[in-house]
Amino acid sequence: MKRWLRQRVDAVYEEVLSREISGAPTHVAVIQDGNRRYARRKGDDATDGHREGAQTTERVLEWCQDIGVEELTLYAFSTENFDRPDEENQALFDLLCEKLREFADADRVHENEVRIRVIGEVERLPERVRDAVDYAERRTRGYDRFVLNIALAYGGRSQLLEAVQGVASDVETGTLEPDAIDVETIEDRLYDQPVRDVDLIIRTGGDERTSNFLPWHANGNEAAVFFCTPYWPEFSKTDFLRGIRTYEHREESWRRTRARRAIALLGAVSDPELVEAKSIVERFRDSLPTAEQPDPDDLEGVDGGQVEELDSSGQAAD
Structure with a gap:
């Protein structure tokens, strides 16, 4: 299909999907998969794929705000990613530092009162990344209209394990009674600030798995899941709206x-x-x-x- 015709078809389909959507999930979580494969397909370095993927991230943030999503969580770097080549990770860390500071200073972030938070084992990240995380969180700490969570050095199972170990320790010392353990007891130990239950998980890149992502907040809430084949840099608004439609159909069901x-x-x-x-x-x-x-x-x-x-x-x- 000729490029201009493909673009026209996509534009029409996007318009149709926009009319079909009547509501929005409160919390969308995204597994941004396929940056490296996208770069390899083009003959570029992995860093080029990550940089193009960062542009998609900015667009998705705008799309979420346009339809009324209140919280977006992006799976940017898992604990397993530490096993990748050091040269590749160092380039990604440089990009993360650049984008965290750029986001924290962006007019649209402050105009829309976006709060930036990082979840994960931040202490495992290089000092320059930790400094950028601190800068972004401090610059946006007073906002609450929209929350952008960035999962860095994140592993859902390890987060849960750490929370359970904390509960067990408090029971052992007598500061917590076993009968007093409830959902809030675990949630209070997962993150410094509350994270809403996940309504929709989107994964790009063709793999159909959730990869240990937000297990407490997604599985406990029976989140809808939308898998799609485009690599993250190729993820379009049409793909995004198809994901939202998946959520709506699940709610209707x-x-x-x-x-x-x-x-x-x-x-x-x-x-x-x-x-x-x-x-x-x-x-x-x-x-x-x-x-x-x-x-x-x-x-x-x-x-x-x-x-x-x-x-x-x-x-x-x-």
């Missing part, structure tokens, strides 16, 4: 499943369970195909005050 289960409960239980089932049906009734939607008259007979109370407390939707 979840609502339909909840409504169908609640309808089944209406015929099998009574009293408190019946009240909750009716509440779920009423909340998610419109997500069902028309043929499956129950008649409102069939839902009569349960005290409306009880249902309203359940809705306001959120119990019925949990």
Whole structure:
């Protein structure tokens, strides 16, 4: 297909996808895969691929803000990446220093009140990278409209292990009772600042795996996952919107499943369970195909005050 025709088709498809999207996930996490393979395909050095990938990162940040995403996490450097050739890593570290400082000084970052945070074993990074991390975090610390997390020297399993070890140590010293351990106990030990549950993971480059990325916040929230074949430097807005559509379809499927289960409960239980089932049906009734939607008259007979109370407390939707 001729280049101009390909561009025209992509533009039309992007417009169609934009019209189809009605909402946005709160937190998107991206595994930026394929920079090196992209560079090799072009006959360039790996550093050239990383530099072009950094331009994609800036575009994705803008796309997220355009549709209402509130938090973006980028998997920039894993703990396994330390095993790559030192020359390649040193060039990547130089690029990270450059981009962290550039982002921290960018007018659009301050105009949009973007807070930059780095998650991972930062102490393992070279001093120049640690200094750039500190600079970016200090420059944007007061913002909260949008959060940009950059995962550097990151390994999800090691993060969880460290958190569990901290809990075990506190139990052993008597500063924490076993019965007091809950979700917040682990989350407080994972990062200095809270990280929202992940709604959507996007991975470029063709591999269909999540590579130990944010296991607590993604798996626990049953995040939608979108795998695509373009290498990260080639990742387009059309690809991004397809990922958002994947999230929306997953949310619609979840609502339909909840409504169908609640309808089944209406015929099998009574009293408190019946009240909750009716509440779920009423909340998610419109997500069902028309043929499956129950008649409102069939839902009569349960005290409306009880249902309203359940809705306001959120119990019925949990």
